Amino acid sequence: MIYQSNCSGNEFEYDINKSKVVEFGPIWHERLESEYNQQKSIKEIAEILGANRSTIKKYLLLIEQEKNTVMRPYFKGSLEWITQLYDYYDRSKSVYETSILLKTSKKVVTRYIEERIIYESVILPTLRESAAATESEPEKLEPKTKLLKLLKNNPDLSRLGIRKAMGSKMISSLLREEGEWMNHILPPADHPFKSPYWEDEDLKLASVLTQVCESVYKTPPNKQIRRYTILNQLSVRDKARLLNHADKLPRSLELLEKSLESLEDYQIRVIPQTVQLYRKHYGNATVPMLLGTHKYKNCSQRVRICIEEYIAKN
Template identity: 20%
Template sequence: MITSFPTPYPDEIFHSLIARYHMYSGNLIYKHTALDLFGVPNINLNRNLPSHLGTLIDNMSNKPLNLEDLIINHTLYPYFTAFKSKKDREKVKNSMIYNNYHQPVKFGLTGTVKSEKLLQHCYKCIEEDTNKYGETYWHRIHQVPGVLVCPYHKIPLIWSSKKSFDSYYYYNFCIASSEALLDKPVEREVNEEELDLLYRYAVEAEWILSQSKYEKVYEFPLDIKKILKSKGDFFRKNGSIKHNKLYLDFKNIFSTSFLNLMQSPIKNNENSWLRSILKRNRSHPLRHILMIMFLSDSISDFNYKLNNTPPPKEEEQCPFGLGPWPCLNPTHSKYKKDVINNVELRVIRDTKLLMGVFKCSCGFVYSRRATYPESEGNYRINKISFGPLWEKKLTTLIKEGYKLQSICKKLQADQSTVKRYATLLNLEFSWKGHTLDELKKSGKYTNTKCKFEKKLSERRNLWLDLIERDQNVTSVTNSSLYRWLLRNDREWLIKNYPKSKRCKEPKRIINWEERDKELLEEIKEIIREWKRLETSRPKKITKYSLAMQSKNPNFLTNDIDKIPLTLNYLNTVIELPEQYKLRKLEWAYEHLLVNNEPLTKTKLINKAAISNNPKTNLIIEEFLLSKKCK
């Protein structure tokens, strides 16, 4: 049973979640991680629509993950099934829960549009993740087919040039924070027009992923034809579509280079996907989105056109209506008066519901979910930050000797809140047997920050004791203490990380001038002794063969630009193919003479192991003439 599993980050793709478990668990081999999670050592997890999810949930002891949440919010299931029927959606979902990997292919979820071979990321997202969580992770939206631009920052995505995702065969997991993968990243170059179109597509793809409870079922191609009729003159009198006009209008909006980037080039013939999407609903979701972008401004706008309903008015777009909004600070002179002009909208991570944050100039901040009825919505509060004006009034009331119940009534706060703030502000009080000193000793109303700092100090001391007792990197990283510090105190952990026994010594600074001279002499000595190295047959003089005979082969293979003297000498001694063939013929000739064998052309060619083709025939003939062989 799995006793601990990482909590998913917002929009973290399932593959990233498994990779983080592999890193936190301290498993050295990926087979061990697959065995922990799925009960089998070999498993092929599809990056877009992974299977065996039911097995994973069943193997967890405390069930920290919800199966429905995992599929909806951490896989590309919402994207690939956005234009499928409810029946097909259920079939795909069942294929992901159970061990039925080949089912997605049957529903037309794959085709000519391929997913990127390399996992993609965004420079700014990496920076934001590191600042907020202490590490980065693979974002789901960045792995959607066709998403080449970040929908949050409008910059091209990057990917590693070192290793493709396909090379992570079967049960291999790719960690986003791996320096080896993010080293020398590649960024796609796009012009301004392509950038705008790519950004627009990325925003639509992100909208689909964010609609976790969106149950709209499209009836393609009927819906497309319905909007085409209202958009322009695309139909003849007999009801047939003017494909030439559709092709030209589509090309006017989407350039050829953009369509090539989206793996969706179009041709004005029967085999074009632009025509097939109007006949049957078997096209890739990417091409459905392109068609919707052609017909309307966005998918939500497309829905309004389908239903013949106007877009929402400005006041309806904000769930809290038009401002200003009231200040709910009872100590403020403008209490319940509309003085707040701006609202900050946020999405609650767990429930995906919208929340508004209202900040007044008096310092009072409150938040409210967009789910309360209008009758009580304006004065309903979820969370509060009271601010300096409220705290000043509390100080005044305590000094004037008001009772606890009276203070709670005037400040509109419960007793626990008043006690906590009085303790934090170090105000002398005595209510129902409780005094300031007693509450401080109990620690009940101690500042959360102080508690965290105390806990942090304790964990640091435990870590130092642990690595003092055990310098084995594998054992200390396989502990809950290591994972807690990695999340909450990453910089300190890196500085106080145990040195592995396998760690290499720091690289010494090399004097390349001297090394070049030494290497030159070494190569000259190897050339002088080359005959001795050829024990049975001639050995071709190449850069690689010389490197293998030198003390440090890397200097000739990796650092060739740092040794100019040696490089110049190598260019004079390295054998060309013709030179090597002549030397082999010479060796074969001498060998036949020594063994008193007949000096025929066939014998010579076979002994020298040279093919008699038009390219080498001239070399062979000249050698035979020089030796007067038959």
């Protein structure tokens, strides 16, 4: 391994503890690949090899790129790309590490992992069949024929599943050119809500919202608990429903409004940590010091009394 260290000023001595590795040696690289092949996590490998996780990720990415030089580039959503995603995930068991190696987001990897059953049972076989047909036949399989074959082999497939199997570009093209025919053969459009009754949806969402609010107040943030503090803890679907259809979800809306933290309650809640912060940085915390801050400026009499009582007791 090659190291580097800098001397300060006119000194010729250097601190060995401040030396850094410029180039890792061949034994280090062999050990890296060996540990990775044993399906150890990046954190474990970093501890074994005495390097930080970003360095380990960088060299693992180079290893994977070297392995797949002939096959690259893989396009997102392609047969090879999806297969590689599942292979990486099976080895690392980490969405984050898989996203690093594939140079994509954690959100994308999570979506593919959640829909793995559909991909492995329907979409991947279809992509493999299509690839095999393209290689064996002189002409590419005609889109309408490909769609009909897919529907015949998978009668329960939803429109979203069909779009994933066929590709958005091909489906969009068919809808433009053969809209009436497509609407006739495709299954009913996917609906975002399973239940047709908003009252049922309201009850379900209120139950979820209750759990979220309890969780937020159990470990409250440093800032005041406001509308989006709670909304951002919901799933994208639940958050969208509450924002776009609040008039149809009265129970959930009422629960949300009741769960918002007033300014007074927030100011009282953070008195202990504010006092602790002042004592840590300034050695003392007095009532005038706290009242002079932006957080407590023009606060109510109730808050002022709480500050005085807390400082007197602590």
